Amino acid sequence: MSSEPRFRVAICGAGIGGLTAALALSRSPDIEVQVYEGAQKLAELGAGIGLFSRPWELIRKLGLDAELLKYTEIKPVEGPVTAFNYRKSDTPEGIEFYTLVTKGNLMTFHRPDFQNALLQNMPRSTRIHCSKRLRSYIQRPTGPIELYFEDGTTATCDILIGADGLKSAVRRSMYTEKARIAQSEQKMREAMECEASIEPVWSGTNAYRALIPAERLSARYPGHRVFTQPTQYLGKDGYVIAYPIAKGKFINFVAFKSRHDLEGTKFNGPWVSPSDSSEVTSMFRTWEPEVQALMDCIERPLRWSIHILRPLSTYVHGRVALIGDAAHASPPHQGSGAGQAIEDAFVLATLLTHPSTTRHNLSRALSIFDHVRRPVAHDVHERNRLNGQYFTFHHTSPSEELSLSPEERLRRLKELGETFTKNWEWAWMTSAEPVVREALQLLVQS
Ligand SMILES: Cc1cc2nc3c(=O)[nH]c(=O)nc-3n(C[C@H](O)[C@H](O)[C@H](O)COP(=O)(O)OP(=O)(O)OC[C@H]3O[C@@H](n4cnc5c(N)ncnc54)[C@H](O)[C@@H]3O)c2cc1C
Numbered sequence: 001m002s003s004e005p006r007f008r009v010a011i012c013g014a015g016i017g018g019l020t021a022a023l024a025l026s027r028s029p030d031i032e033v034q035v036y037e038g039a040q041k042l043a044e045l046g047a048g049i050g051l052f053s054r055p056w057e058l059i060r061k062l063g064l065d066a067e068l069l070k071y072t073e074i075k076p077v078e079g080p081v082t083a084f085n086y087r088k089s090d091t092p093e094g095i096e097f098y099t100l101v102t103k104g105n106l107m108t109f110h111r112p113d114f115q116n117a118l119l120q121n122m123p124r125s126t127r128i129h130c131s132k133r134l135r136s137y138i139q140r141p142t143g144p145i146e147l148y149f150e151d152g153t154t155a156t157c158d159i160l161i162g163a164d165g166l167k168s169a170v171r172r173s174m175y176t177e178k179a180r181i182a183q184s185e186q187k188m189r190e191a192m193e194c195e196a197s198i199e200p201v202w203s204g205t206n207a208y209r210a211l212i213p214a215e216r217l218s219a220r221y222p223g224h225r226v227f228t229q230p231t232q233y234l235g236k237d238g239y240v241i242a243y244p245i246a247k248g249k250f251i252n253f254v255a256f257k258s259r260h261d262l263e264g265t266k267f268n269g270p271w272v273s274p275s276d277s278s279e280v281t282s283m284f285r286t287w288e289p290e291v292q293a294l295m296d297c298i299e300r301p302l303r304w305s306i307h308i309l310r311p312l313s314t315y316v317h318g319r320v321a322l323i324g325d326a327a328h329a330s331p332p333h334q335g336s337g338a339g340q341a342i343e344d345a346f347v348l349a350t351l352l353t354h355p356s357t358t359r360h361n362l363s364r365a366l367s368i369f370d371h372v373r374r375p376v377a378h379d380v381h382e383r384n385r386l387n388g389q390y391f392t393f394h395h396t397s398p399s400e401e402l403s404l405s406p407e408e409r410l411r412r413l414k415e416l417g418e419t420f421t422k423n424w425e426w427a428w429m430t431s432a433e434p435v436v437r438e439a440l441q442l443l444v445q446s
Pocket of ligand 1: 012013014015016017018036037038039048049050051132133134135163164165166167168169170207209254304306323324325326332334335336337338339340341
């Protein structure tokens with residue numbers, strides 16, 4: 001960029017949200033983009049990620065699909081596709097009860113491949129700085145925003161995008177400042193609400209994640225169904241999800257164990273820690289043999305105590321915006337957190353790259369972003385919560401279930417399948433396009 005940029009964007013965090021925002025913004029060569037990542041190097045978690053049609057459409061618009069398709073054998077189709085098989089599996093004999101059919105496939109990837117695809121497409125002009133962990137920022141009514149990093153260095157920008165995940169330092173700074181302003185105006189309730197928005201809370205669920213080498217599972221259980229069909233194994237207070245990734249080299253495995261009554265409490269212990277496979281196995285001891293076979297093949301799974309954010313009252317303050325998990329970390333029961341981060345990045349970049357957006361009206365673009373994206377993300381959050389309850393038979397009592405005839409049990413299970421599908425189909429039956437259109441309309445009208 002030879003001449004003075006239109007404005008300078010700093011993105012804090014190089015996860016899926018931050019990198020997608022950087023890529024989408026870099027399409028406007030007159031906008032300067034600097035990405036600050038706290039980790040020493042860019043390294044995504046060795047786990048799987050799935051994207052339904054709604055975010056995949058945005059991936060196509062960003063021109064990332066060709067690169068991503070190199071990493072998967074899944075051929076995207078637009079018509080109906082079987083996405084997951086559902087089994088009730090918390091007894092020695094499992095019951096197959098439902099097949100989830102979606103419009104368009106669930107595109108599944110190994111996360112490092114996904115990150116690579118984003119980086120491959122990133123223009124050289126976008127600078128990514130590692131080992132730059134943001135501590136806080138200062139925003140004054142005019143002039144550049146000042147960024148303060150843990151290593152004692154500083155930087156400035158015209159607009160700051162907080163894509164720094166669940167424990168976001170940008171959110172902490174933003175809501176501390178908002179609480180201070182509310183206090184100075186004697187709005188004590190608002191000040192308390194702002195303070196309560198800073199820290200995530202425990203969802204009551206722990207997830208155990210592992211990648212299973214395909215040969216290992218093949219040796220233990222030849223022809224296991226998850227080689228050909230993504231499957232969710234459901235039971236009281238827990239469920240397991242398994243599907244192939246990286247062209248079938250691995251099975252992505254996640255086991256969830258829930259205590260819904262503990263949602264919103266404080267989790268005592270590390271949020272992510274290596275765990276022992278026996279810890280998981282013991283919780284699913286009575287489940288059907290297919291699940292036992294998966295359990296036998298995992299080694300040192302990572303235990304994630306799933307933390308979420310209470311819905312925030314805003315994602316923006318002046319020229320600072322939150323996106324992705326920093327704005328709306330949700331329970332992961334619809335595989336949609338990364339998709340929602342991509343949608344944030346796409347909508348925000350559409351507003352910022354619009355020719356009418358300049359250094360002098362950045363906060364207008366951000367408030368439109370907040371107006372169009374927050375209701376969608378909060379609705380998605382609630383739908384994820386509900387699916388977590390459906391998948392773990394939260395509203396079913398085991399004694400009542402025992403009294404049912406096999407036919408009645410199957411009928412109720414199928415009904416459950418239809419209920420969680422209805423709650424979830426926004427992910428493949430709807431598009432982000434109306435949100436983008438509304439954002440642009442508001443921008444040109446304002
Ligand atoms: C078990 C499980 C399964 C999931 N499966 C799916 C799925 O199939 N599909 C899907 O769409 N979503 C899924 N999700 C959700 C998804 O992983 C997240 O929503 C998504 O990764 C959020 O992306 P992000 O970029 O907002 O945040 P993150 O991925 O958390 O990235 C934040 C980045 O910011 C950096 N950072 C943090 N603090 C600072 C700081 N102070 N300064 C600078 N950098 C900082 C971090 O190092 C990191 O690189 C799943 C989540 C879980 C827990």
